[in-house]
Amino acid sequence: MNKPVLKVGILGLGTVGQGVLRLLKNNAEEIERRVGRKLQVSHVSARSAGKARDCDLSGIEVLSDAMQLATQADVDIIVETIGGISPARELIEVALTRGKPVVTANKALLAEHGNELFALARKQNLSIGFEAAVAGGIPVIKAIREGLAGNRIDKLAGIINGTCNYILTQMQSKGQSFADALADAQKLGYAEADPTFDIGGFDAAHKLTILASIAFGMPLNFAAVSVEGIQSVTAQDIEIAKVFGYRIKLLGIAKRGAGGVELRVHPTLIPESTLLAKVDGVLNSVVIRGNAVGEVGLYGRGAGGDATASAVVADLVDLARGFGGDVRHAVPALAFQPEAVQSLAIAPAGAVESAFYLRLKVADEPGVLSRLTAILAEHQISVEAILQREPSGHEDAHVALITSVIAQQRFDHALNEIRKLPFVRSDAARLRVEKF
Structure with missing residues (x-):
């Protein structure tokens, strides 16, 4: 294990950033054995550089300017734990253009701008690790x-x-x-x-x-x-x-x-x-x-500093193992080769089929159930289960039912008719039902 130390810079010293620092220190020997070289956090950025934190910052340069860290010449890998869209996006873009691979836990940024960021990373022959962006410590x-x-x-x-x-x-x-x-x-x-x-x-x-x-x-x-x-x-x-x-x-x-x-x-x-x-x-x-x-x-x-830090460090290990290599030989960011990632037709929400749960508050009078089921039948919707709760005193009654599997659009058409019935007292609750 004679490879040079890889220096890591962490953008943000919140719960996740501190968790990454602790994990890299506590499991340093195991991580070095897995990677074949040491990972050392050399710089971190924090808006309040002097604030007391639950992690050891000895030997680490704490910067108040995140952009200074993203452009720091002697930092090899950037970890972004700031969250949100901006300035996280700009910081990652700058880090990539400066030749630094990135690890991020930022699901909002990737979901909304990930296509552009992954394209920039490929152009720079770099990788973006993002295991921590979904379900925390679950890989x-x-x-x-x-x-x-x-x-x-x-x-x-x-x-x-x-x-x-x-x-x-x-x-x-x-x-x-x-x-x-x-x-x-x-x-x-x-x-x-x-x-x-x-x-x-x-x-x-x-x-x-x-x-x-x-x-x-x-x-x-x-x-x-x-x-x-x-x-x-x-x-x-x-x-x-x-x-x-x-x-x-x-x-x-x-x-x-x-x-x-x-x-x-x-x-x-x-x-x-x-x-x-x-x-x-x-x-x-x-x-x-x-x-x-x-x-x-x-x-x-699925959340928490230590669990999310576990996923961040897993990405750091992956990047460190292949540091300086050709990303064309690495696992593609979106699992498929970039040229094979293709747009797929999206099913409109109204066409998506499932069973539905419906709850209504209705007047306590004869014929309520028969009228409800008649409207559903007119829309070719069958009822799988039904529950009627009688009122106590002068209260209204409650009816709940579960339908067969149908398209949302058809169910909502029936529901619009049901809402107009004179005995329906309040807006209906409508939830999907899935049987896995």
């Missing part, structure tokens, strides 16, 4: 890109946002309202003060964009993802789903179909017996179906 990128390279992947589905999974778990296990579960998530640091990015499904959509690209060999296409958040899921929906034998999870689903590739994020009823239904708290899980291997499931910590 799902490597599993799809390398471990399943001999398969045609037809479908993947995953719980890929820990904040939403924690909220839905709290609603399931403790009967909390959405607002109370969200407040708990914020107190524990699982949700931001403004949680819209997570609970609105956008974080999961960024991650799904990346997974779909490497699974199907298509360009990153965040705009094509149909996104629904969990804000409208109520404790009552959780309870009724349990009666039907389901649990509600926010899923990211990518699937090849006759009408094109389905890319969707939404709260979903899934049978209690499935692997994904048993994944609770802030944990993540991804299930992948290949034509040779069948179904493969991955499960573990």
Whole structure:
């Protein structure tokens, strides 16, 4: 092991950046044995250079100017842990043009601008490592890109946002309202003060964009993802789903179909017996179906400094092993050779088929069920399960049902008619149902 030390620069000293520093120090001997040379963090950037942190910065130059680090001549590899689009994009572009390979955990940046960044990296004969961008410490990128390279992947589905999974778990296990579960998530640091990015499904959509690209060999296409958040899921929906034998999870689903590739994020009823239904708290899980291997499931910590640092360092190890080599001989960033990555038709959300869960508040009067089922029958929609809860006192009644598998557009047409019925008291809850 006489190769020269590789010097690493870390952009950002937040939770993930500090985790990377600790891991490189604590596992230095193991990492050197794997790589064949030492990895040394020589520079880090932080807006507050003098702030006390939970990591050892001795021997490391701390810069307040991130761009200075990205252009530092004696830094070999850049790790970006700042997050967001800007200035992360500009910093990575500058690092690449200066001949420095990059490791990033930035799913938003890759989902929205990854095509351009990967093209720039190829032009510079460099690589971008991004295992940490999806599912934290779970090696799902490597599993799809390398471990399943001999398969045609037809479908993947995953719980890929820990904040939403924690909220839905709290609603399931403790009967909390959405607002109370969200407040708990914020107190524990699982949700931001403004949680819209997570609970609105956008974080999961960024991650799904990346997974779909490497699974199907298509360009990153965040705009094509149909996104629904969990804000409208109520404790009552959780309870009724349990009666039907389901649990509600926010899923990211990518699937090849006759009408094109389905890319969707939404709260979903899934049978209690499935692997994904048993994944609770802030944990993540991804299930992948290949034509040779069948179904493969991955499960573990999807967020947190140490878990994400594990994925960052795995990429550092890969880059260090091939440092200075020709990227044409490396594993392609998006799993397929760049010239073979091709745009695929995207199935419109309205054409995507699934079963549906419907919950209504209705007046307590005769003929309600018969009229509801008649409208569904007129649209050639059959009912697989139905639940009617009688009112107590002068309250309205509640009706919940699960339909057969149909296109969303057909179900929504029927739902529009149902909403106009005089005995329907409030807006309907409509969720997809998937049986894996």
